[in-house]
Each structure stands twice: as C-alpha cells, then as structure tokens.
Amino acid sequence: MKVIIAAVAAIVGLIMVAVIGLIAAVLVDGDAEATELSDGGGGLQGVPAEFRSWILKADQECKQPAMVPALLAAQLYQESKFKTSREEATSHAGAQGPAQFMPGTWATWGRDADGNGTAPPWDIGDAVMAQGRMMCSLLKQAKNSGYGGDVRALALAGYNAGWGRVTQYRGVPPKSFANGETYNYVQIILSTMKRFQGPGLLQVSGSGSGADALRKAATRTGTPYAYGGGGPGGPSTGFCDGTNGYLRGTCAASSTVGFDCSSLVQYAYWPKTKLPRTAAAQYGATSDRAVSRTDLKPGDLLFWSRSSGFIYHVAIYAGDGNVLHAPRTGRHVEVAPLTSAMPQADYHGATRP
Known part of the structure; x- marks a missing residue:
C-alpha cells in the first residue's frame, strides 16, 4: 500500500503515505482436469481462496458505485502479490502486510475484522477490510472533489501518496512526482483489473x-x-x-x-x-x-x-x-x-x- 514519500516541509499537516509497488504474475497451472480460481462468481476471479471472501465482504460494505471486487484484488496484487509473510510483505519504507499499511495509517484504519482478538496488518481479513474502508473513503472524497478524471484513479493515488498530494495536483500526481511511482501505481492497477473480473455469481434454484x-x-x-x-x-x-x-x-x-x-x-x-x-x-x-x-x-x-x-x-x-x-x-x-x-x-x- 503505501511507501511514505518524503514529506515536503512546506506542506504542513499532510500525512504522507506511499506504496512500494510489486508486480508479479499469478501462477496458473497444468493440464488435464481442472483449474483454480477463487470466487465462484460474484464478479471476481484469479484470487487466492483465503482472500476471496474478504474482498467480496469489503466490496459489499462499501456503497460507492466505483468500488468493485476487481479493484481491490488488483490493488492487493500490486501491493504484495497476495503475500502475507513478514519477509515478503514488508516494504523498504516499512509498509506492512498484504495491503501494505504504514503503521501510522494502520492506526487509523486497522480493526479486528476476523474476530481473533488481535488486529495486525498481517491478518488477511483485517488487512483487506481496512483496505476496503480506506479505499471507500477515498472514492467518496474523489467523487466529491470535483477533480477531473476517473474517481478510481484519484482514490488509488490517495492511497499511494496521500490525499494531500491529490489535492496539491488537483488530480493524480504527474510522472515527474516521486519518479512516477504514484502515476505508474495507478496505471498498473487500472490496467490489471480485468484479469480479476469474473462472471456474476451462478444462480442456483431448487433444493436437494x-x-x-x-x-x-x-x-x-x-x-x-x-x-x-x-x-x-x-x-x-x-x-x-x-x-x-x-x-x-x-x-x-x-x-x-x-x-x-x-x-x-x-x-x-x-x-x-x-x-x-x-x-x-x-x-x-x-x-x-x-x-x-x-x-x-x-x-x-x-x-x-x-x-x-x-x-x-x-x-x-x-x-x-x-x-x-x-x-x-x-x-x-x-x-x-x-x-x-x-x-x-x-x-x-x-x-x-
């Protein structure tokens, strides 16, 4: 999620959070009998089973029309490649867990969503639900901002660099900002959403x-x-x-x-x-x-x-x-x-x- 970008002293009160983008391929396998995805419908595919239900739940709890499961899935893939170990899911800037929260940001959004009595950014349920809440809030801000462009792009930029940067540039920060990190982060996630877009949930009637x-x-x-x-x-x-x-x-x-x-x-x-x-x-x-x-x-x-x-x-x-x-x-x-x-x-x- 965020890799805190060096704060500019002239901008007081901005809470900067940034992300270390991770790109990789989801391995699909083999041969003669079956295939694996995750959802079973619901407009989501290609997601590890342990993430699926949480992504769908986070999507359901957000009332913003721009929120869809594939957006959260593509963001998680970019953030951590669905990795959960401390070794693989800790950025050089200290962002933690599959949704890559900086400790200060986690203090705001992190909750015990899975009910296990703790709320670390490493727990899949806690991380995905926090990601969903934060993205939902950012989508609402983007919608009400009056800035041009896709509200999803604005929200993703806010997640990566902090909403203050979106306000500063009145949109997604340009390629010249932070060596293009935020700009590329937004473009990659929006372009990879389609790989996680699945068919609608299969409707099954009857009993037995x-x-x-x-x-x-x-x-x-x-x-x-x-x-x-x-x-x-x-x-x-x-x-x-x-x-x-x-x-x-x-x-x-x-x-x-x-x-x-x-x-x-x-x-x-x-x-x-x-x-x-x-x-x-x-x-x-x-x-x-x-x-x-x-x-x-x-x-x-x-x-x-x-x-x-x-x-x-x-x-x-x-x-x-x-x-x-x-x-x-x-x-x-x-x-x-x-x-x-x-x-x-x-x-x-x-x-x-």
Missing part, C-alpha cells in the same frame, strides 16, 4: 443434494486448475505424473493451489455424499443411476471418455445447457456450455449421485 452441491462448487469459480490437487477440504497443490500437470514444459501443478475436475466434484458433494477421488471411480460409483441428456438436473455429473472407454473428465451440470467444471491446466473453475466444455465426440453420459 444436487442443487446444494452445485451451490458449493460455484463458490470456487475462478480457482486455478491443479492436476491432482484439491479434495473434500478444499483446494491444494497437485502433482505432475509425467504427462499431466505441466504448463509450457514446467510442472505447474506442484506449485498451484487448486482443484482438478474430480476433486471439485468430490468437494462439492462432501460430506453428505462421499464420492471417490477420480473421475473414473466417480462414474463407477454412480453409473447405476444414469440420466439421459434430455433429463439433466442441476448437480448431475457428466462424464467424458477416450475411445478406449477410459473416463478422463467429469463436470457438474449447472442448468440451461451449461456445466461447472475444472477444465485443464492453465485454466480455472468455470461455467461453460455443455456442447463445448469438452469434445462432443467424447461425451460418455451422465449420472445422478
């Missing part, structure tokens, strides 16, 4: 185990695919087996926290229905309850197989001709048309757990 499983799986939309990763407890790192789990020649599964296709299904139905781990085993456990393609209901399982008959993929029917699944390495948990989710010629059949 199928609908409940679909609702649960939908909360994981956007979670990265990790071959061999995930299980009843949620996403986890996977593994490579010589064929699967690789991305551009590198084993991505071992460093990606996510689901593959069958672990997503297992997670969705657990613990009410304890399905086995692999797609082939899940088909074997439910094949006695086959469902025709014309009689599909939300929560039904759909399977695809090779010409040999080996079941290699499973998805959950999401209604309206769509499926929710973890497709393959390099992708994420997503909703896709049944007709194009996997090769049509490989469609094997459907079952109802």
Whole structure:
C-alpha cells in the first residue's frame, strides 16, 4: 500500500503515505482436469481462496458505485502479490502486510475484522477490510472533489501518496512526482483489473443434494486448475505424473493451489455424499443411476471418455445447457456450455449421485 514519500516541509499537516509497488504474475497451472480460481462468481476471479471472501465482504460494505471486487484484488496484487509473510510483505519504507499499511495509517484504519482478538496488518481479513474502508473513503472524497478524471484513479493515488498530494495536483500526481511511482501505481492497477473480473455469481434454484452441491462448487469459480490437487477440504497443490500437470514444459501443478475436475466434484458433494477421488471411480460409483441428456438436473455429473472407454473428465451440470467444471491446466473453475466444455465426440453420459 503505501511507501511514505518524503514529506515536503512546506506542506504542513499532510500525512504522507506511499506504496512500494510489486508486480508479479499469478501462477496458473497444468493440464488435464481442472483449474483454480477463487470466487465462484460474484464478479471476481484469479484470487487466492483465503482472500476471496474478504474482498467480496469489503466490496459489499462499501456503497460507492466505483468500488468493485476487481479493484481491490488488483490493488492487493500490486501491493504484495497476495503475500502475507513478514519477509515478503514488508516494504523498504516499512509498509506492512498484504495491503501494505504504514503503521501510522494502520492506526487509523486497522480493526479486528476476523474476530481473533488481535488486529495486525498481517491478518488477511483485517488487512483487506481496512483496505476496503480506506479505499471507500477515498472514492467518496474523489467523487466529491470535483477533480477531473476517473474517481478510481484519484482514490488509488490517495492511497499511494496521500490525499494531500491529490489535492496539491488537483488530480493524480504527474510522472515527474516521486519518479512516477504514484502515476505508474495507478496505471498498473487500472490496467490489471480485468484479469480479476469474473462472471456474476451462478444462480442456483431448487433444493436437494444436487442443487446444494452445485451451490458449493460455484463458490470456487475462478480457482486455478491443479492436476491432482484439491479434495473434500478444499483446494491444494497437485502433482505432475509425467504427462499431466505441466504448463509450457514446467510442472505447474506442484506449485498451484487448486482443484482438478474430480476433486471439485468430490468437494462439492462432501460430506453428505462421499464420492471417490477420480473421475473414473466417480462414474463407477454412480453409473447405476444414469440420466439421459434430455433429463439433466442441476448437480448431475457428466462424464467424458477416450475411445478406449477410459473416463478422463467429469463436470457438474449447472442448468440451461451449461456445466461447472475444472477444465485443464492453465485454466480455472468455470461455467461453460455443455456442447463445448469438452469434445462432443467424447461425451460418455451422465449420472445422478
């Protein structure tokens, strides 16, 4: 968040806070079965699961129209790359935690949002909610300021350099200010927001185990695919087996926290229905309850197989001709048309757990 920029003595009363910008890539992995993201909808994707609910909560608590989950996600990515350790999330200027708060600023915005009895800037919930409150306040200031330009840009500049600098320049500080740190900070975050913008939350009607499983799986939309990763407890790192789990020649599964296709299904139905781990085993456990393609209901399982008959993929029917699944390495948990989710010629059949 902020890397305090050297205060100018002539400007009295300005509380300067700045940020050390961190840029990096979010690793997405592997291969043949599923992908990981985080949200499960709600207009957010590509965010670590431990951050997702807090980002959505911070967004919901802000009534400013310019606030969206992707804005907070892109800002966190720029600030810390979603890192939380003291070693990785402490700037050279002393900014702390995933939202990079300077101690003085944290004293104003930090609260015990996660209810664990403490309120350090290292706690994900505390940090994200403080970030959301501060950005919400800055968005309101920007809206009421009368300054030209995008209110999000003005708010981000205020977060990075302090609102006093925005007032001084009547807008985002120019490239000449602080070697372009604030200017570039704003531009990078606004340009990377799109990578975190996900589909709207999947609406699931009805009741019963199928609908409940679909609702649960939908909360994981956007979670990265990790071959061999995930299980009843949620996403986890996977593994490579010589064929699967690789991305551009590198084993991505071992460093990606996510689901593959069958672990997503297992997670969705657990613990009410304890399905086995692999797609082939899940088909074997439910094949006695086959469902025709014309009689599909939300929560039904759909399977695809090779010409040999080996079941290699499973998805959950999401209604309206769509499926929710973890497709393959390099992708994420997503909703896709049944007709194009996997090769049509490989469609094997459907079952109802």
